[in-house]
Amino acid sequence: MNLTPEQMDQGRRNFLKALAGTPALAALGVAAGLRGPIPGGRVRLGFIGVGAQGRAQLGSVDSKYGDVRALCDINPAQLKLADGVLAKNQLPPARHYADWREMLQKEDIEAVIMAPPLWAHADLAVGCLEAGKHVLCEKMMAWDVEGCQRMRAAAERNRKILEIGYQRNYNPMYQAAHEGIIKTGTLGDIYHVRLAWHRNGSWRRKGEPPTPDYDPSGWGYPTFDHLDNWRLYWKYSQGLMAELASHQINAANWFLGSTPEAVFASGGLYRFPENREVFDHVYATFEYPGGRTALFSSIESNAFDDYYEMYFGTKGTLIMLHEREALLFEDGGGGRQTGIEVTPAGPGAVAQTSETMAANTNQRAARAGSGTGPSTSVRPPATRFQMQRFCSAIRAGTPLACGSAKAIASARACILANEAVKTKARVRI
């Protein structure tokens, strides 16, 4: 075919003229500006750290949302257990790695779910973000504030999603309480919050090394016990403040709409001084703006109080109990208890309130006396909702509940609470 430049030019003009005669291009332009269904399949996921919490995350993957491609853990026994979780949930097997960098290089994954020991959060999350992966990191955000800030900077620099896994944010009961009780002002002015997480036990795991000659020293753990019980050593952990308090402080920050300004605290290693470093009893007072105070206590010598968050307002009291129940008491002698019912089947919460009985500040006695409790005893699958929302955020850009800013705020408060215990001083946050 031999065309002169003039013919070529004429042909181009004819083509453009023909297109100009139809509004098709304009329609396609409009269509491009609008957003319809967003193309894309399931989000390709890799997991780093498949210990107990990692496996809980793994078991919460909805196969309509996520596709688990690879698992990474330095302990082969954990990988084997994770395989069982995949099989139990009828998910296909995933490839195994001990080195997370190798996993990122070899696997075509888009996002990483990570639940390694706390001290590794920052380095692993930054590495994944720098590799262009979205990250859902188990709480607490990082071992120190500097690590949190590195994570946030890496997410911003690479324009990737960084979500910190606080399940309460995705618990329909908490969402219902926030929307229906807190935001509506039902409690009046809240000046005091009580946060408790009481247990009776050493927190010590009794795991066995995967093989008699297993040596985790290459990853920074001098013995297998340090790896298995990393939560008990300051090098890897921030103790009860990170593993328990940060959940509740994060929720209190959400419900109070602010973050603590200062903390003073006490505590120590009183009951289990052998073979561990972190405190087994901590008591912390967090000062929020506006004269509001949150008291947190965590003890490992008595489980009677169990765990809960109580919001004391001028018009009522809200108790978030065991992540399973929400109780509302109107203030005054004639107050009523009102239950919030949760529908765990859907992502949205249904708040149904109903009068049940006279107020009684002794929750256990009141619940026992009520016979039919006002709330379900089923723990909503918040981790599953979190996983779904993480995948949705990657594909469709839907908002997430706990990004860097919120997670840094709660992490900073908890890290400095430990500082307050150690220095026996009031620490500004």
Added chain:
Amino acid sequence: MMSPIRLSGPQQATLVILRTLVGWHFMYEGYTKLPIQAWSLSGAPLPPWSSAAYLKAATGPLAPFFHWLGNASWIGSLDVAIAIALTAAGVSLMLGLCTQAGCGCALALLATFYLAAVPTGSPDPRAEGTYLLINKNLVEAAAVAVLFAFRTGSIAGLDRLRIRSRPPGVRESEVTL
């Protein structure tokens, strides 16, 4: 033989706009039915589309045939074929490419949809309206028939490029009625 008449500019424009609108409707209907994984704006994976439910709910004299189709083991292939046909007809009408064939394809699809559920005038709370014999499928089919009759590809669209390359015959923008 009837003498050719020249359509006015507004007449040509409205015909082409009608063709584009119908084409867009077909193309988007087909695109969303293609087995391409997608998510809703609210962030939920969209389930794959299937014509099975529509076919199984067919009424009218051809209902047994449509019910058989709806229960066929190869319904997945039929779903893909319908999606491709819708998309192709839509692209054809929007771009004015093989317009007559596109109109024919669109007419066949609309006729099938109409025959699978001829409206009987009975109020259906699940339906968007109440129709007796005439529904939107039939009206759109009539619109496509108009596009077919007026050979709108010769007014505007990529068919003009093909027409230009032919020996002089029927002049552009002239329609024999």
